[in-house]
Amino acid sequence: MRQRLIRSGLASLAAVALTAGVAGCGADSGDSTSTGSEGSAISAERCAENKSAGKITYLSGYQYQSSASILEYIAASKLGYFKDLCLDVALQPGSGDTAQNTKLLASGKATVSPVSEQDVIQARANGIDITGISSYSDAGLDVLMTNKDITDLTQLDGKVVGHKGYVPAAVEAMMVKAGVKWDSLKLVKQGYDPSVLPRKQGGLEALTGFISNEPNQLKAAGDDVTVWKPIDYGVPSSLGAMAVNPAFAKAHPNTVEDILRAALHAYDYCSASEAHISQCVGYAAQLSGPTYDKKLNSTIWKTETQVVKDNPTAGQPLGGVDPDNVAELVDMLHQFEIVPSSVTAAKAKGWFDPSFVSAIYTGDKLVWPAP
Secondary structure: OOOOOOOOOOHHHOOOOOOOOOOOOOOOOOOOOOOOOOOOOOOHHHHHHHHHOOEEEEEOOEEOOOOOOOHHHHHHHHOOHHHHOOOEEEEEOEEOOHHHHHHHHHHOOOOEEEOOHHHHHHHHHOOOOOEEEEEOEOOOOEEEEEEOOOOOHHHHOOOEEEEOOOOOHHHHHHHHHOOOOHHHOEEEEOOOOHHHOOOOHHHEEEEEEEOOOHHHHHHHOOOOEEEEOHHHHOOOOOEOOEEEOHHHHHHOHHHHHHHHHHHHHHHHHHOOOHHHHHHHHHHHHHHHOOOOOHHHHHHHHHHHHHHHHHOEOOOOOOEOOOHHHHHHHHHHHHHOOOOOOOOOHHHHHOOEOOHHHHOOEEOOEEOOOOO
8 A cells, every 4th residue: 555645735845835725615704803901702611611521632734824624713813702602722833733633633742733634644544533524615725837838748748747746646646637648757856846847847848836825826837838727637635624633522513613613704704805814914924923924825825715706615605524525535545545445425425424513503504603
């Protein structure tokens, strides 16, 4: 079996300042902003329950970049939404190492963290006990970029393809599905400078990347490339997925609901207008320091939330887990021998608990304030 870490788009950005940005779902962001007082959006009984849960550690995917699954948690803290629900949430920046995040979750050193659905499956297959609780999209961030002279992926046969350490499974699956002769490719590890593609450095004809990062960097530099997206080829993935420590979720299920409730409320707020985007990105900048590029990070948020809007989880409200997508991910992981055959779709579906998200919606409307 091929042992390979499949990282979410966030996790693999550990050495690069990103680019990327708008879509909103759920409650009306303009009618229920925080009053700034503890317990203002929750019943006294449920407030006491959330307080009894103690300190909740949110561990980000990568630092405080303005990505979906990061920015809304920062905003929920800064806007007072966690306080409104009597939640004591500490924000902790992640290093970009998905494997580390899953282990910290399983150990209880982190309570909730962004972990892609495919990474939840792989973690559980490797005996790491975490539970997936939400996902924004069945599309992911992983893409392949080529120069404009490539009009069909089969033109890459025998060519040089660059990657960041491995070719993401979704990108590999897309290329194989498109008819590329995989064994003919010359796979080379590249750094984090996407300008190597338009320069065709070392004969490079294609480069893996993230839809909210390199394509925007190249566009800003005046370089026009073609972006090939696995979702366009029916290849499954996920974006903005969250996981929780199972013991915490079992002991405090209503608290897990309210963590997601506050974050989804903030997601809606941060997506409502350019002014709100600027405000929320400003919160991330405050946590990150003077070198934080607010313009680029605004583009991150706009790009990623647009992917969510264009590719929602089927039949689910924002944040709902699509069980069919989980099954398709298992098939893909089997295809590339990343998880053993003992990991069935039925078993993998049991590693996700959609009840937390379903409990905080009435239809497709987020319930705010809390019961």
